[in-house]
Amino acid sequence: MFPFDQPTPTAFYLVLYLGTLLLHVVPMNYVLAGSSYLALLGVWETARGQVSEPHRAIAAGLRDWMPFALSIAITAGVAPLLFLQVLYKEPFYTANLLLLHRWMAILPILIVAFYLLYLQKSKRFVARPAAVRMLVSVGIFCCFGFVAWSWTENHLLSTRGQEVWIEQYTQGGWFYGDWELPARLALWWVGAFPMLAMILAWQVPAARASLVRLALVALAASAVAGVVYFLQIPAAARSQIVSRGWPYLTLGLLGGAGQAAVWTLAWRVRELTAGLLAGLSAAAVLAALGVTVLRELRRLSAIDITAYYDQHAEAAGVGGWWLFVLLLLMNAGLIAWVIRIACRPAAEPNPQKANSATE
Numbered sequence: 001m002f003p004f005d006q007p008t009p010t011a012f013y014l015v016l017y018l019g020t021l022l023l024h025v026v027p028m029n030y031v032l033a034g035s036s037y038l039a040l041l042g043v044w045e046t047a048r049g050q051v052s053e054p055h056r057a058i059a060a061g062l063r064d065w066m067p068f069a070l071s072i073a074i075t076a077g078v079a080p081l082l083f084l085q086v087l088y089k090e091p092f093y094t095a096n097l098l099l100l101h102r103w104m105a106i107l108p109i110l111i112v113a114f115y116l117l118y119l120q121k122s123k124r125f126v127a128r129p130a131a132v133r134m135l136v137s138v139g140i141f142c143c144f145g146f147v148a149w150s151w152t153e154n155h156l157l158s159t160r161g162q163e164v165w166i167e168q169y170t171q172g173g174w175f176y177g178d179w180e181l182p183a184r185l186a187l188w189w190v191g192a193f194p195m196l197a198m199i200l201a202w203q204v205p206a207a208r209a210s211l212v213r214l215a216l217v218a219l220a221a222s223a224v225a226g227v228v229y230f231l232q233i234p235a236a237a238r239s240q241i242v243s244r245g246w247p248y249l250t251l252g253l254l255g256g257a258g259q260a261a262v263w264t265l266a267w268r269v270r271e272l273t274a275g276l277l278a279g280l281s282a283a284a285v286l287a288a289l290g291v292t293v294l295r296e297l298r299r300l301s302a303i304d305i306t307a308y309y310d311q312h313a314e315a316a317g318v319g320g321w322w323l324f325v326l327l328l329l330m331n332a333g334l335i336a337w338v339i340r341i342a343c344r345p346a347a348e349p350n351p352q353k354a355n356s357a358t359e
């Protein structure tokens with residue numbers, strides 16, 4: 001089964017790449033869909049006045065967590081970026097070089113987005129007129145939209161091969177327009193919302209009833225976007241996805257259906273218990289895993305990975321294996337420890353200390 005049907009070094013890098021990419025996809029979904037939600041809310045508030053209490057609670061939660069989520073999305077993007085370079089050195093670097101300044105613009109755009117996120121979180125910002133708040137929220141969404149578009153554009157260019165690369169080079173354009181881009185980007189964008197709804201259900205329990213509608217609409221829209229994209233890609237890619245990727249296709253479909261079932265149940269009984277929430281989270285992560293692996297099979301239908309087998313074997317033979325395992329275990333342990341500390345209930349305030357502080 002893919003990726004274990006590959007030679008050991010290639011399978012090793014593919015597993016690490018796909019596993020770490022999944023870690024990027026979860027916070028990236030939160031940031032992309034969350035910024036869209038805030039931008040839409042900003043436009044709505046400017047045109048029609050204040051929204052209902054649950055939506056205000058969701059917006060407050062998003063504004064509060066967004067800078068943190070962005071830092072996780074960026075940090076979690078580094079590991080797959082490294083494995084990607086080992087796996088697809090030539091296509092990846094070629095696409096980077098052809099897009100050059102346009103590609104590197106991701107960095108300043110992310111810095112601007114970070115600053116705007118902190119501005120959006122500040123108390124002063126909340127006191128500003130609705131139109132000003134809307135402009136900032138729309139600005140943040142544009143930044144993330146640009147970054148998502150850039151990753152899709154770069155990815156597609158990397159899979160297109162010599163002829164397209166030469167054409168892109170001779171034309172010298174800053175952008176790469178590709179027939180597959182709109183449907184693919186739309187799928188990433190729409191598909192980010194069910195994950196956002198799941199995370200928000202943990203984060204803002206008071207708004208769960210409103211999240212049901214968002215989640216169900218987003219799941220239906222993701223299914224439509226998935227079918228449109230699937231029908232748009234070449235027949236060879238479709239058959240690769242079905243024949244080699246059926247376990248992941250099943251996983252993705254089960255994950256989507258599982259989320260729809262939990263949200264529908266929550267809507268009927270008007271409650272989302274901790275057990276249901278855990279099931280919802282597992283379904284969302286399984287769906288993301290399925291999509292992440294299918295995405296790779298789409299790439300493999302365009303790139304001949306066998307041409308890079310020797311490079312993978314060479315990279316795996318360089319050494320540092322034990323150091324890698326040691327650092328992996330050390331960092332996993334540290335992360336688990338930090339999560340345990342963060343999950344501890346907050347300490348009761350000490351009245352004596354509080355009194356002495358007031359004195």
Ligand code: HEM
Pocket residue numbers: 021024028031032070073074075076077078080081082084144145147148149151152153154155184188295
């Ligand atoms: C918060 C801003 C970001 C957004 C919205 C975002 C969005 C995306 C999207 C939509 C894709 C999928 C592209 C496709 O399959 O068509 C993607 C892939 C990826 N992203 Fe991010 N990304 C962000 C930041 C980053 C950063 C800062 C890094 C690196 C440090 C990163 C690393 C990656 C990697 C390695 C991939 C896989 C690319 C490939 O396999 O061709 N991302 N990202």
